[in-house]
Amino acid sequence: MTLDLYDNQIRDNGAQHLADALQRNTTLTTLDLFDNHIGPLGAQHLAHALQHNTTLMILDLGANEIADDGAQHLAHALQHNTILTTLNLYGNQIGDNGAQHLADTLQYNTTLTTLNLYGNQIGDNGAQHLADTLQHNTTLTILDLYGNKIRDNGAQHLADALKHNTVALFLSSSLSYTHFHLYP
Template identity: 35%
Template sequence: MQLGDLLKYNSTLKTLDLSNNTMSDSGLEEICDALSSQKTGLRTLILSNNHITHLGMSHLQNVLPRLKTLETLNLGKNNLENRGIHTLKESLMINRSLLQLGLASTGITCEGAVTLAEILAESPQIQRLDVRQNQVLAGGLMALSLALKINCSLIRLDLDQHLKEEKFTQKLKYIISSSS
């Protein structure tokens, strides 16, 4: 709450790194309430590893379209899941200042990757997207690949170095090895 009060009247702070705290959804609500009062200022907001869930995304959803200077948002290592990404979808499409979006280790699967692909297809400004350490399999990667054919702004897409095996492939390998 105290940090929220300070943010309401901020016009000089450019980077706010609150990573590795226990802010949770209620703390995010206070931060978002304060940010809704800002007209200029914050360019980078790092909220990684703060016990934020998909429920907290409703607060961010309300303020994100109004943040005209925010260029970097890192929500990594929070349990947002696909529901959280879906909640943010419209506001991410409306926001025109965000250049970098960090979603590493947020519980996203192919469904969330498809939502992100829809966002990328509509986004004229996002330059970097980080979806490492999620369960994005072939279907999600295909959706992102198709979005990249439309998107002209993305210059960096961070993915896991090794593709995670899908359960079907694992079962098929097991069947083949046990029949030998």
């Protein structure tokens, strides 16, 4: 079952109510909360629910305001969640710190196959943390880093990681604004 709440005004309070329901729900497999003004507190509520939910496979939190604190809560939840396969965090301004929290978790998570981090102000440091993870994580197959602030140094770390991993990596060049794909 899919619940599509794309482009509403759910905010943190609404996210808390959804999280409460999500803890007990046994039928929902996809939850789309794209563009709902959900901040770090709402992400914390949803992360808590993910630790208990046994059916949700796809969570779309794109274009919200979770920032690095929200990413940290979600990363913690992914340490315990063995169901979620797709997480969209497009445009949440998680930065290098949020990328590091997610990277640390992905070293151990064996179910997430798709992670969208498009447009999150991730720079070379965040790219390096993600690259380090890619050398150990064999489950992630799609990592979208398009529209971030990754420069030559970060791209080099990612390229080195791809020598040991089969992930499809999507990047952009901050110098030319072109979209290219790297496949090992």
